[in-house]
Amino acid sequence: MKGNGGMETKNKMRETKYEKIEMKRAVYIIIGIGAAMFGLAPKALAQSVTYNHDAAKMNQITVAEIGSGGLTPAFYYQLLHNSYQKSAAAKNKLGFRTAAGINLYNQVDDAEALDSAMTQRARIEALNVADRSGGALDVAWLAEGDKINSALENFERNIRRIAEAGGSGNGQEHWREHYRLYLCAVKSVQDAYMPNAERKKQYLRIHADILRKNETLVRYLVRLANSTKVAELLDASATIEDNRAQIAIAAMNRWREAGWRATGD
Numbered sequence: 001m002k003g004n005g006g007m008e009t010k011n012k013m014r015e016t017k018y019e020k021i022e023m024k025r026a027v028y029i030i031i032g033i034g035a036a037m038f039g040l041a042p043k044a045l046a047q048s049v050t051y052n053h054d055a056a057k058m059n060q061i062t063v064a065e066i067g068s069g070g071l072t073p074a075f076y077y078q079l080l081h082n083s084y085q086k087s088a089a090a091k092n093k094l095g096f097r098t099a100a101g102i103n104l105y106n107q108v109d110d111a112e113a114l115d116s117a118m119t120q121r122a123r124i125e126a127l128n129v130a131d132r133s134g135g136a137l138d139v140a141w142l143a144e145g146d147k148i149n150s151a152l153e154n155f156e157r158n159i160r161r162i163a164e165a166g167g168s169g170n171g172q173e174h175w176r177e178h179y180r181l182y183l184c185a186v187k188s189v190q191d192a193y194m195p196n197a198e199r200k201k202q203y204l205r206i207h208a209d210i211l212r213k214n215e216t217l218v219r220y221l222v223r224l225a226n227s228t229k230v231a232e233l234l235d236a237s238a239t240i241e242d243n244r245a246q247i248a249i250a251a252m253n254r255w256r257e258a259g260w261r262a263t264g265d
Contacts, residue, residue, distance in 0.1 A: 067092030132193050140200035141190060148186060148203060151210040155179055158217045165224035175217060182210055 055072060062069040067089040071077045077085040130137055156179055162172040189202045 063088050064092060066094045128195075132195050134190050134192065134199070138190060138196070138199065140196045140203055144200060144203040144207065148207050148210070151207055151214065152179070152182060155182075155210055155214045155217065158214060158221060161221055162224070165221050166227070167220075167224050178213055182206060182213075 059069045059072050063071055071081075071085050071088060134141075159172060159175045159179060162175065163169075185206050186203075189199055189206070192199070192202075194202075
């Protein structure tokens with residue numbers, strides 16, 4: 001009995017599966033037929049459509065568009081749309097379109113004036129961009145670059161003299177940081193978006209600052225050199241022999257000899 005029940009269950013499952021497959025096939029066939037019918041329908045309708053004139057609709061459109069003709073049927077508009085019937089012809093779209101066209105025509109001169117102003121402004125901005133972009137058009141650097149490079153070379157040369165004057169490595173590195181700071185400042189001005197007049201002012205400020213810092217460095221070098229010389233003098237004075245005791249003894253011996261000679265006489 002159990003075996004027969006299992007077989008029946010399997011048969012039912014197979015039948016259900018088969019029914020589902022057949023149902024899907026039927027749905028696909030229906031969809032295909034519908035698509036074919038809808039695809040052919042426009043052609044059939046295009047061949048069967050005829051023109052049916054509707055005078056009432058044509059009059060309504062004519063009155064709304066150009067204000068000519070009359071609204072029909074008259075009793076319908078008199079009964080339900082009397083206010084619209086009275087003002088429909090006067091409020092037609094043709095008047096609004098004509099007014100809009102006149103306004104647009106009057107705007108031609110304004111548009112041309114605006115175009116001329118914007119074109120002139122574009123030329124000015126193009127010149128401003130060329131003036132402010134720097135690079136090959138950096139006229140300020142062409143005028144002030146040699147002075148700045150010369151000041152930087154002198155500054156770097158004096159930095160190298162710190163070690164010769166007896167300065168420490170930390171002190172020399174401190175001044176090298178200032179040198180790199182000026183290089184960064186020059187690069188920043190060259191890459192900045194600014195007019196050449198303002199760029200020249202910045203170059204002149206950098207040049208003046210380099211000169212002031214170089215003067216401070218020269219005073220520092222002089223102080224180092226003086227301290228080195230003083231140290232050398234002190235070292236030299238420390239090596240001088242102290243002969244004061246010998247000189248005093250020799251003087252005392254001469255004094256005694258002179259006294260003995262005087263007593264012997």
